[in-house]
Amino acid sequence: MTPDTGPEAAIDGDHELPIDPDTGIESAGGSGHGISRDGAGRSTGVNRGGDRDRGRHLRILAAIAVGGFVGGITRYEVGLAVPTSRGGFPAATFGVNLAGSFILALLVVVVLEILPPTVYLRPLLGVGFCGALTTFSTWMLDADRLIGAGRFGMAAVDLFGSLVAGLAATSLGLTVGRAIAAHRARVRASVRDEERELVGDAA
Numbered sequence: 001m002t003p004d005t006g007p008e009a010a011i012d013g014d015h016e017l018p019i020d021p022d023t024g025i026e027s028a029g030g031s032g033h034g035i036s037r038d039g040a041g042r043s044t045g046v047n048r049g050g051d052r053d054r055g056r057h058l059r060i061l062a063a064i065a066v067g068g069f070v071g072g073i074t075r076y077e078v079g080l081a082v083p084t085s086r087g088g089f090p091a092a093t094f095g096v097n098l099a100g101s102f103i104l105a106l107l108v109v110v111v112l113e114i115l116p117p118t119v120y121l122r123p124l125l126g127v128g129f130c131g132a133l134t135t136f137s138t139w140m141l142d143a144d145r146l147i148g149a150g151r152f153g154m155a156a157v158d159l160f161g162s163l164v165a166g167l168a169a170t171s172l173g174l175t176v177g178r179a180i181a182a183h184r185a186r187v188r189a190s191v192r193d194e195e196r197e198l199v200g201d202a203a
Helices: 007-012 048-081 091-114 121-133 136-148 152-202
Strands: 035-037 043-046
Touching: 048 091, 048 121, 091 121, 091 136, 091 152, 136 152
Parallel strands: none
Antiparallel strands: 035 043
16 A cells, blocks of 8 residues: 655655655665676676665665764763752653654654655664654663652653654654655645646636
């Protein structure tokens, strides 16, 4: 089934999103994987398509590395700016996880429905930046630290509040992205209607 990504889908959201939205490659295109063969099926060596695939793979890894570098530094700086006191609520971890949920959800819609096909944006921002910005392990360690300090209510707020707020941030990101896509679709439709009217008047 081909996902509906037209203007109507952008408005009502009735279309499929990728199962793994941060790692998908939009325009990987046809692949010249690996080994070319002659008519008898014998190997004739590595074809140029395989070389191109390897080069693109390295560029994707570089995009992930750059995004991860920026995302990691951002999370580190947020942690310095919003330190967690002993027994206090881990606001920095809570905040970066919410920000990552919103950014990734918005990114999916922007890439699939607004921008032209791209290979590097989702690895750069999805895998790299959001992957380094957000943290599951620190979230769990923070909850364990609160439980160990006897702050059971705060630990519950951290655990379940992060889940609820993360889902809300994701929903908001999707909603904002679809609103942008729908607005662009309406503007383009209006421009096309005006052009048709001008052509009709000229005729």
